[in-house]
Amino acid sequence: MADVFVSVVAPVSDPGALLAPFVADTVGVLARAFRHFELIIVDDGSRAVTRAEWDALLARHDGVRVLHLSREFGEEQAIAAGLDNAIGDFVVTMSPGADPPTLIPELVRRARDGADVVLGVRRSRAGDPWWLRAGAALFYWYARRMMRMDLPANATHFRCLSRQALNALNKLRETGSRLRVFSSYIGYASASYPYDAVGETRRSRSRTFGDALALALAMVLDNTAHPLRLASLLGVAAALLNLGYAAYVLAVYAMRDDVAPGWATMSLTSAAQFFFLAVILAVLCEYVGRLPKRFGGDPGYYVREERASAVLLREDRPNVVRDP
Amino acid sequence: MTGKPEPPRDVDAVVVGGGFYGAHIAALLARRLPAVVLFERENALLTRASYNNQARVHGGYHYPRSILTSLRSRANYPRFVADHAAAIDRSFLKLYAIARRQSKVTAAQFAEFCRRIGAPVEAAGAAATRRFDADHVEAVFEVEECAFNATALAVAAAATMASAGVQVCTGVAVRAVAPGGPRRLRIVWGDGAGESTDADLVVLCTYSALNDLLADSGLATVPLVHELTELALVEPPESMRGLGVTVMDGPFWSCMPFPAERVHSLSHVRYTPHARWSDGGDDGHAVRGEGVRHRLPPSHAPHMLRDAARYLPEVAGARYLRSLWEVKTILPRSDMDDSRPILVRQVDGAPGLLAVLGAKIDNVYDVEEELSRMLDRGGIQ
Ligand SMILES: Cc1cc2nc3c(=O)[nH]c(=O)nc-3n(C[C@H](O)[C@H](O)[C@H](O)COP(=O)(O)OP(=O)(O)OC[C@H]3O[C@@H](n4cnc5c(N)ncnc54)[C@H](O)[C@@H]3O)c2cc1C
Numbered sequence: 001m002a003d004v005f006v007s008v009v010a011p012v013s014d015p016g017a018l019l020a021p022f023v024a025d026t027v028g029v030l031a032r033a034f035r036h037f038e039l040i041i042v043d044d045g046s047r048a049v050t051r052a053e054w055d056a057l058l059a060r061h062d063g064v065r066v067l068h069l070s071r072e073f074g075e076e077q078a079i080a081a082g083l084d085n086a087i088g089d090f091v092v093t094m095s096p097g098a099d100p101p102t103l104i105p106e107l108v109r110r111a112r113d114g115a116d117v118v119l120g121v122r123r124s125r126a127g128d129p130w131w132l133r134a135g136a137a138l139f140y141w142y143a144r145r146m147m148r149m150d151l152p153a154n155a156t157h158f159r160c161l162s163r164q165a166l167n168a169l170n171k172l173r174e175t176g177s178r179l180r181v182f183s184s185y186i187g188y189a190s191a192s193y194p195y196d197a198v199g200e201t202r203r204s205r206s207r208t209f210g211d212a213l214a215l216a217l218a219m220v221l222d223n224t225a226h227p228l229r230l231a232s233l234l235g236v237a238a239a240l241l242n243l244g245y246a247a248y249v250l251a252v253y254a255m256r257d258d259v260a261p262g263w264a265t266m267s268l269t270s271a272a273q274f275f276f277l278a279v280i281l282a283v284l285c286e287y288v289g290r291l292p293k294r295f296g297g298d299p300g301y302y303v304r305e306e307r308a309s310a311v312l313l314r315e316d317r318p319n320v321v322r323d324p
Numbered sequence: 325m326t327g328k329p330e331p332p333r334d335v336d337a338v339v340v341g342g343g344f345y346g347a348h349i350a351a352l353l354a355r356r357l358p359a360v361v362l363f364e365r366e367n368a369l370l371t372r373a374s375y376n377n378q379a380r381v382h383g384g385y386h387y388p389r390s391i392l393t394s395l396r397s398r399a400n401y402p403r404f405v406a407d408h409a410a411a412i413d414r415s416f417l418k419l420y421a422i423a424r425r426q427s428k429v430t431a432a433q434f435a436e437f438c439r440r441i442g443a444p445v446e447a448a449g450a451a452a453t454r455r456f457d458a459d460h461v462e463a464v465f466e467v468e469e470c471a472f473n474a475t476a477l478a479v480a481a482a483a484t485m486a487s488a489g490v491q492v493c494t495g496v497a498v499r500a501v502a503p504g505g506p507r508r509l510r511i512v513w514g515d516g517a518g519e520s521t522d523a524d525l526v527v528l529c530t531y532s533a534l535n536d537l538l539a540d541s542g543l544a545t546v547p548l549v550h551e552l553t554e555l556a557l558v559e560p561p562e563s564m565r566g567l568g569v570t571v572m573d574g575p576f577w578s579c580m581p582f583p584a585e586r587v588h589s590l591s592h593v594r595y596t597p598h599a600r601w602s603d604g605g606d607d608g609h610a611v612r613g614e615g616v617r618h619r620l621p622p623s624h625a626p627h628m629l630r631d632a633a634r635y636l637p638e639v640a641g642a643r644y645l646r647s648l649w650e651v652k653t654i655l656p657r658s659d660m661d662d663s664r665p666i667l668v669r670q671v672d673g674a675p676g677l678l679a680v681l682g683a684k685i686d687n688v689y690d691v692e693e694e695l696s697r698m699l700d701r702g703g704i705q
Pocket residue numbers: 340341342343344345346363364365366370371372373374375376377378379380381382496497498499529530531532533537553554555596650651652653681682683684685686
């Protein structure tokens with residue numbers, strides 16, 4: 001049994017029948033493998049799970065904490081909330097239903113062997129629709145080429161961070177959607193861990209096209225000013241073009257005296273101008289829109305309530321007061 | 325019980341339970357009544373909850389969401405410190421840190437609250453503030469609070485018993501109290517049958533065992549909530565020797581000197597309570613704290629130390645020594661809303677029998693006030 005304290009962070013949002021077996025399996029694995037552990041279930045605004053069901057889980061299993069977020073904030077924010085609260089020497093994040101709890105000890109072993117960050121990497125994306133696979137490929141290519149960040153392709157939420165790496169990550173504060181990128185970006189030794197995710201059918205939530213796009217966009221915008229640079233380059237190019245065109249018009253005007261300035265040319269020029277302007281403005285807006293989030297101290301999530309297991313008096317406890 | 329005097333068989337008043345409350349109340353009664361005896365089932369005074377606690381003399385800072393409780397603490401604080409000067413340790417820097425996330429008060433609210441209750445507070449200096457992790461702590465305040473030495477309190481209590489003329493019988497467990505006999509009540513004690521003492525007034529100060537004794541006596545129990553608590557004793561790193569830290573206000577922790585053993589105690593709102601149960605009233609009486617105390621769960625000290633080090637990194641240098649386990653007993657919340665969080669109650673069906681539930685150490689003055697009023701009103705019915 002390893003003499004370390006391991007925290008497992010698992011975000012759920014209306015997990016349905018998945019919840020109870022997941023908690024049982026995970027606690028079982030942790031109790032066998034580690035001297036100290038905690039399983040932090042981050043309840044990302046579930047509505048369908050009743051209080052009695054949560055109570056039953058907390059009464060049955062030791063070492064479980066539940067963080068109820070005030071509403072649904074999304075998987076990334078839910079994980080950030082869990083990371084902010086985890087106390088372990090090593091912290092594992094995972095998606096219940098997709099990532100098998102039996103692999104946790106192996107993931108932690110790799111982190112203890114020296115890699116501060118171990119990233120789970122799915123062996124195949126066979127279960128994903130074509131657009132998600134194509135989009136992912138495009139994203140990783142862009143990250144590698146343009147952002148100079150070597151993200152392991154197909155990295156999942158199944159990962160393990162050492163306390164030092166987690167502290168550094170938490171310092172960055174905007175843990176939200178940057179989680180994936182920063183894990184390999186904060187400069188700690190990282191390793192990837194290929195594994196087979198369990199059937200996608202058990203995944204507690206599936207990603208829509210919009211979700212995936214928003215996530216990729218957020219990660220790019222949060223991590224690099226590259227699109228902004230692109231926009232300014234575009235702006236410069238457009239300006240140069242305009243300049244050349246103006247020179248050409250002037251030259252024509254100087255050399256020939258039978259020209260009446262054409263309505264068509266004029267409108268073409270302004271149309272092109274406005275097109276470029278619009279592109280530039282769009283990119284700028286994306287950035288400006290992010291400023292308050294970045295500097296406003298917005299935690300990104302709100303915890304409504306936190307509760308922990310109390311199982312000691314299981315057999316002989318007729319009336320335990322649950323809420324403190 | 326070799327060498328010990330036999331308990332008297334007939335007295336004016338009996339106090340059951342020799343904790344801080346029992347001793348204080350016995351001295352109070354001895355000022356009015358000639359023959360008072362105190363029964364304590366452990367072998368010395370103040371060895372249970374009165375020893376197994378964080379040893380904080382509350383200066384009111386702890387309850388930023390309850391102005392009334394805080395005002396009471398503020399009122400009792402100077403009196404307690406003056407009455408027990410020999411047991412008071414104020415030789416350390418007292419810091420209250422406000423957690424950045426999940427705290428129920430903000431730094432500004434805390435400062436405003438202290439101002440309203442008149443509790444001295446000032447922003448801690450840069451050097452003190454820098455000791456904390458800025459990502460976890462919003463602000464740090466320096467306050468005026470102190471700790472008590474529980475062993476010194478016990479020594480003082482024994483001396484007070486002697487000078488007040490209270491006869492102390494340690495190592496004697498009271499098994500039942502019932503109306504009848506030559507006086508109003510008969511107290512059955514010891515392990516054999518038939519050993520008893522008769523008295524007109526009996527005060528139960530048995531804290532977590534209150535309902536055990538009431539139930540064993542066939543009397544109505546009181547609705548109570550119990551917690552099995554763990555307080556970790558640690559050898560602090562050198563840098564923390566002269567430092568007491570409390571992180572507010574939510575699932576956080578406190579690490580401060582424990583003068584009786586010259587070490588630090590570490591408590592944690594999330595990890596100190598291991599189990600909670602309620603009894604008395606309609607809930608019946610199924611679980612005994614003494615039973616729970618003899619089946620201890622694995623220690624939460626590793627949890628407390630790890631979490632505390634996230635806020636104050638130097639805690640990582642503390643060395644765990646052992647834990648103090650105790651059953652903490654409080655009144656259910658409903659009772660606390662409209663009345664003061666102390667209990668002084670006449671037990672139904674047993675004239676002359678009073679039940680007292682101790683709260684914070686300095687709340688003893690509230691109990692004293694209440695009890696004196698009852699006695700002045702022409703005795704206990
Ligand atoms: C973890 C923890 C931290 C705390 N922190 C603080 C703090 O920082 N500051 C503060 O002011 N308060 C604190 N408290 C509260 C405080 O410790 C108690 O409220 C206080 O000690 C109660 O005193 P008492 O005399 O009523 O109880 P006790 O000291 O427990 O006295 C009761 C006595 O009755 C005896 N007894 C029981 N049954 C019988 C029987 N049948 N016959 C004979 N004797 C019997 C017991 O042996 C015991 O000695 C804390 C409590 C806990 C558990």
